[in-house]
Amino acid sequence: GAGVSQSPSNKVTEKGKDVELRCDPISGHTALYWYRQSLGQGLEFLIYFQGNSAPDKSGLPSDRFSAERTGGSVSTLTIQRTQQEDSAVYLCASSLGLPGAGNTIYFGEGSWLTVV
Amino acid sequence: EDQVTQSPEALRLQEGESSSLNCSYTVSGLRGLFWYRQDPGKGPEFLFTLYSAGEEKEKERLKATLTKKESFLHITAPKPEDSATYLCAVTGGSEKLVFGKGTKLTVNP
Numbered sequence: 702g703a704g705v706s707q708s709p710s711n712k713v714t715e716k717g718k719d720v721e722l723r724c725d726p727i728s729g730h731t732a733l734y735w736y737r738q739s740l741g742q743g744l745e746f747l748i749y750f751q752g753n754s755a756p757d758k759s760g761l762p763s764d765r766f767s768a769e770r771t772g773g774s775v776s777t778l779t780i781q782r783t784q785q786e787d788s789a790v791y792l793c794a795s796s797l798g799l800p801g802a803g804n805t806i807y808f809g810e811g812s813w814l815t816v817v
Numbered sequence: 818e819d820q821v822t823q824s825p826e827a828l829r830l831q832e833g834e835s836s837s838l839n840c841s842y843t844v845s846g847l848r849g850l851f852w853y854r855q856d857p858g859k860g861p862e863f864l865f866t867l868y869s870a871g872e873e874k875e876k877e878r879l880k881a882t883l884t885k886k887e888s889f890l891h892i893t894a895p896k897p898e899d900s901a902t903y904l905c906a907v908t909g910g911s912e913k914l915v916f917g918k919g920t921k922l923t924v925n926p
Contacts, residue, residue, distance in 0.1 A: 705860075749913055751912060800848070800914060803866075
């Protein structure tokens with residue numbers, strides 16, 4: 702597709718369950734980001750993948766959160782034992798390279814997660 | 818630690834009433850400042866990137882400017898369809914963008 706694709710667009714899950722969120726970046730983009738946006742808050746960085754380099758996981762809030770990127774393309778964000786405070790919009794983004802090197806970061810529409 | 822503060826949090830304008838949104842930042846070695854527009858229930862949509870103080874960029878009714886401490890997004894003669902949340906972000910030595918909380922703009926007809 703032409704843009705960053707995320708699925709599911711909406712997910713309601715029970716507290717304590719595990720969830721997986723998927724991201725298909727723009728074809729050819731080597732950099733992939735996950736951000737979280739809670740109600741009334743700014744975008745919070747979670748994790749960054751660039752090519753074959755080790756991911757920058759510095760924004761993951763706890764060890765319940767993990768992400769992987771297979772084949773340098775599709776990425777999955779997994780939240781284990783979900784808590785109510787995990788309710789947020791999870792946004793995926795991709796770019797050709799580093800944003801400071803003249804590359805634009807493009808966002809998907811997000812996956813809305815509600816933990817009940 | 819990189820920080821971005823946007824003001825005001827919310828702005829209500831009448832159609833045709835020009836104004837400016839502010840983005841103040843603290844970053845070690847600015848590599849880029851970004852403006853995005855976000856509509857309700859949607860992902861952020863890229864508007865501009867500015868790289869150095871004094872740089873300006875325009876798109877339709879929007880003009881972004883940059884100094885060493887802040888950026889302004891000027892909106893000239895806004896229309897109701899300009900209503901959205903405008904997000905500012907910076908990148909320094911790291912690869913990630915640090916975002917402000919945004920300014921929610923409402924333009925009344």
